[in-house]
Amino acid sequence: MLKIWGRTSSVNVQKVLWCADEIGLDYERIEAGGAFGVTREPSYLAMNPNAVIPTIDDDGFVLWESNSIVRYLAAKHAAGTLYPSEPRARAEAERWMDWQLSTPNAGMVTIFWGLIRTKPEERNSAAIEAARQSMCEIWSRLDRYLADQPYVGGDRFTMGDIPIGALVYRWFNLAIERNDLPHLKAWYDRLTKRPGYQKHVMVVLS
Ligand SMILES: N[C@@H](CCC(=O)N[C@@H](CS)C(=O)NCC(=O)O)C(=O)O
Numbered sequence: 326m327l328k329i330w331g332r333t334s335s336v337n338v339q340k341v342l343w344c345a346d347e348i349g350l351d352y353e354r355i356e357a358g359g360a361f362g363v364t365r366e367p368s369y370l371a372m373n374p375n376a377v378i379p380t381i382d383d384d385g386f387v388l389w390e391s392n393s394i395v396r397y398l399a400a401k402h403a404a405g406t407l408y409p410s411e412p413r414a415r416a417e418a419e420r421w422m423d424w425q426l427s428t429p430n431a432g433m434v435t436i437f438w439g440l441i442r443t444k445p446e447e448r449n450s451a452a453i454e455a456a457r458q459s460m461c462e463i464w465s466r467l468d469r470y471l472a473d474q475p476y477v478g479g480d481r482f483t484m485g486d487i488p489i490g491a492l493v494y495r496w497f498n499l500a501i502e503r504n505d506l507p508h509l510k511a512w513y514d515r516l517t518k519r520p521g522y523q524k525h526v527m528v529v530l531s
Contacts, residue, residue, distance in 0.1 A: 327352040330369070331378030332359050334531045337391035338379045340491045344395045344484065346521030348402045392422045392488050399484040407484045418478035418485030421467075425488040429463045432456040437495050441530050461504040464496060471508035475515060482519075490516045494526045 327345070329352050331338030338358075345352050357363035358378035365376050373380040373389040380389045383401075388394050396419070399408035409415040435456035439448050467489070470477070478485040493513050496503065516522045 327384075328355060328382040329353070330355045330357040330363070330372075330380045332356055332361055333525070333528065334359065335378055336491050336495065337377075339525045339528075340391045340488050341379045341381065341394050341398070342525040343491065343521045344398050344407070344487050346524060347407060347482075347487075347519070348398060350398065350402060392426060395422070395484050395487050403484075407482075409478060409483055414478060414483075418483040421477040421485040422488050425492055429460060429489070429492060432460045432463065433492055433495055436460065436499060436501065437530070440499055440501070457501050460496065464493075464506055464509055465504065468506035468509040471512045475512065477512075486512075486516065490522065491526050494522075495530065498530060 327350060329338070329341055329345070331341070331354070333339070333342070333354075335358055342354070355363075357369065357380075363369050364373070364378060369380070370376060372382065372387045375389065377389070379391055379394060380387065381394050383397075388397055396408070404410055409418055433456075436453055439450075439453040439456075443449075467477070474480060476482050476486050477489060490513075493509065493516075497510070497513055517527065
């Protein structure tokens with residue numbers, strides 16, 4: 326059976342759990358990361374030398390990097406649906422997966438860690454505010470794109486929605502001022518109807 330290492334409060338683990346739910350996969354989840362430790366144990370480092378979560382073991386095939394795991398599971402189990410078969414459609418979906426890591430991730434980490442995982446007296450409010458302002462502009466790029474289509478890959482939900490969809494939950498649920506982005510909000514609202522999103526992403530931020 327598929328094994329997934331990682332605590333459920335990690336956005337990168339949430340991507341994998343949500344993807345597994347979309348596919349209907351059975352899996353065993355093993356606590357790791359944060360207060361659970363594990364990631365610096367030799368047996369874990371042998372699987373993932375980065376000492377981060379998530380990591381999967383699929384009948385002996387070990388893989389890390391959350392977006393690569395989402396791609397792999399979708400390709401293996403959901404070709405033609407979550408994993409578009411047509412190269413251009415697949416590239417559209419993959420582009421937003423790469424964009425999630427390259428563009429909004431850093432600013433969201435600053436805001437999330439600053440507000441949720443840092444004591445109020447130790448917060449760098451200037452850095453959080455600078456990241457918030459930057460994120461207003463970054464999210465507006467996706468908002469404009471979603472004006473013409475319901476999902477990042479086009480007319481239907483694909484793996485492309487998973488990484489950025491997991492991250493956008495934090496944007497809409499942190500106690501911050503947000504700019505008005507109606508298409509981003511409508512897409513987020515569509516995601517909130519999905520059982521896998523509700524179960525794994527729509528959790529108390531911690
Ligand atoms: N690019 C990696 C990043 C993995 C990562 O940084 N994971 C964080 C949790 S979101 C982590 O392992 N932090 C240390 C810990 O939880 O112990 C991925 O997407 O899988």
